[in-house]
Amino acid sequence: CGVFGVIGVADAANFVALGLHALQHRGQEAGGIVSYDPVQGFNSARRFGYVRDNFTKQSLMETLPGELAIGHVRYSTAGSKGNTQIRDVQPFFGEFAMGGAAIAHNGNLVNADELRRELIERGSIFQSSSDSECIIHLMARSLQRTIPERMKDALRRVEGAFSVVAMTRTKLIGVRDPLGVRPLVLGRVGDGYVLSSETCALDIIGAEFLREVEPGEMVVITGTTVESFKPFEPKRPRFCIFEHVYFSRPDSIIGGRSVYETRRQIGVELAREAPVEADLVCPVPDSGTPAAIGYAHESGIPFGMGIIRNQYMGRTFIEPTEQIRNMGVRLKLNVNRALIRGKRVILVDDSVVRGTTSRKIKEMILDAGAAEVHFRIASPPTAWPCFYGVDTPEREKLLAATMTETEMQHHLGVASLRFVSLDGLYRAVGVAQGRDARQPAYCDACFSGDYPVKPTDMVAKGFKL
Ligand code: 5GP
Ligand code: SF4
Ligand code: MG
Numbered sequence: 001c002g003v004f005g006v007i008g009v010a011d012a013a014n015f016v017a018l019g020l021h022a023l024q025h026r027g028q029e030a031g032g033i034v035s036y037d038p039v040q041g042f043n044s045a046r047r048f049g050y051v052r053d054n055f056t057k058q059s060l061m062e063t064l065p066g067e068l069a070i071g072h073v074r075y076s077t078a079g080s081k082g083n084t085q086i087r088d089v090q091p092f093f094g095e096f097a098m099g100g101a102a103i104a105h106n107g108n109l110v111n112a113d114e115l116r117r118e119l120i121e122r123g124s125i126f127q128s129s130s131d132s133e134c135i136i137h138l139m140a141r142s143l144q145r146t147i148p149e150r151m152k153d154a155l156r157r158v159e160g161a162f163s164v165v166a167m168t169r170t171k172l173i174g175v176r177d178p179l180g181v182r183p184l185v186l187g188r189v190g191d192g193y194v195l196s197s198e199t200c201a202l203d204i205i206g207a208e209f210l211r212e213v214e215p216g217e218m219v220v221i222t223g224t225t226v227e228s229f230k231p232f233e234p235k236r237p238r239f240c241i242f243e244h245v246y247f248s249r250p251d252s253i254i255g256g257r258s259v260y261e262t263r264r265q266i267g268v269e270l271a272r273e274a275p276v277e278a279d280l281v282c283p284v285p286d287s288g289t290p291a292a293i294g295y296a297h298e299s300g301i302p303f304g305m306g307i308i309r310n311q312y313m314g315r316t317f318i319e320p321t322e323q324i325r326n327m328g329v330r331l332k333l334n335v336n337r338a339l340i341r342g343k344r345v346i347l348v349d350d351s352v353v354r355g356t357t358s359r360k361i362k363e364m365i366l367d368a369g370a371a372e373v374h375f376r377i378a379s380p381p382t383a384w385p386c387f388y389g390v391d392t393p394e395r396e397k398l399l400a401a402t403m404t405e406t407e408m409q410h411h412l413g414v415a416s417l418r419f420v421s422l423d424g425l426y427r428a429v430g431v432a433q434g435r436d437a438r439q440p441a442y443c444d445a446c447f448s449g450d451y452p453v454k455p456t457d458m459v460a461k462g463f464k465l
Pocket of ligand 1: 284349353356392
């Protein structure tokens, strides 16, 4: 998901709509905005579909007045896949003794089932099926006197990944979990401040990037001041390495690194680790493009757009049902026949998850007359599900969980298949010595099975670590 908030500028909701539009790649199912105005109080709008189809209408934006607003773009992770109800769409709003508050959450809580059971037993009435709603109920039960203090109480009880943007009548609040699994940045726009999942959404409103909200940090922003708190026991950060591989936009800056440059560098590593003789390096667009540029550069093999993407389709994997996903590949990608014919082609993609994309693309490329197809993947085999907010399927559906690399190569029917190594990936994100197995600098659980936070609910349901 993507989160965004603005304080201290007129018509803040319009800025939020633009910010969410720039974060649309983080969630395409639905979006919502809450604003606050001293005369009109809190207002909210939650809609299915793209930001641009909803939050551009003047009639709707007029209902969201004020100089303070937050928003959220959603894609469902495990749980309510494919049957999201509008009541699951964030931001969530709660009315407390000291006034209302709204929250937008990116990430996934791993003890939400357990918390929900406990909260319901004690009388909480849940409105949605979302893990994030626990935060509101925990805040409601806190005995603290201010909303930021109640939020600290609540967030000390939850486990997992959270980058939260919240608002009261007077404050914009940003928090990251102690490991800082999901991103969150702070910016300045005019006389006001902005919080955003990624820097690309600061650019769209002409905001200046100030800094990242640190892992384990809470920032409480009024119109003029930014206060910083460290409410949690300090831990070694474990940012999601997959944000660098796929999830973030390439024009964002994360941890001082250009996501584009990191992806290009993964391609360089891949070319060094897994060279092959061929005539053409083709990305699977758009997710494989920067890595393919790096691979072509390092190998000296020409780069070409052998697959053309229809820009009017969303990201395949974010479409929640299997059936839509299967159709998605053809609706979205087509082969550039004139370029491919007779050539030995290296296809570069960011990841293999179920293997559906790769299989279809290989067929399309061979049908178009390619002589050979070699796959090069800009991440290690995805063998473990993510429980921290990225929608990987259950373990049995992950190709790499059930097959060796050779078996995958046969299954996909390609001349060769190679993945970048975990060390190669770490080098590309700037860790020169590779992955330190004793204290890895990132979360890489979907590749290594090394989960930095125990997935409590899943283990209770029988998941084997
Ligand atoms: P597959 O077809 O192997 O299931 O999915 C691989 C494609 O989905 C890749 O092109 C990649 O861009 C995209 N993808 C990347 N990350 C994920 C993820 O976490 N889950 C899913 N389902 N697809 C992903
Ligand atoms: Fe990111 Fe993978 Fe960790 Fe999930 S399991 S947070 S996708 S690195
Ligand atoms: Mg892709």
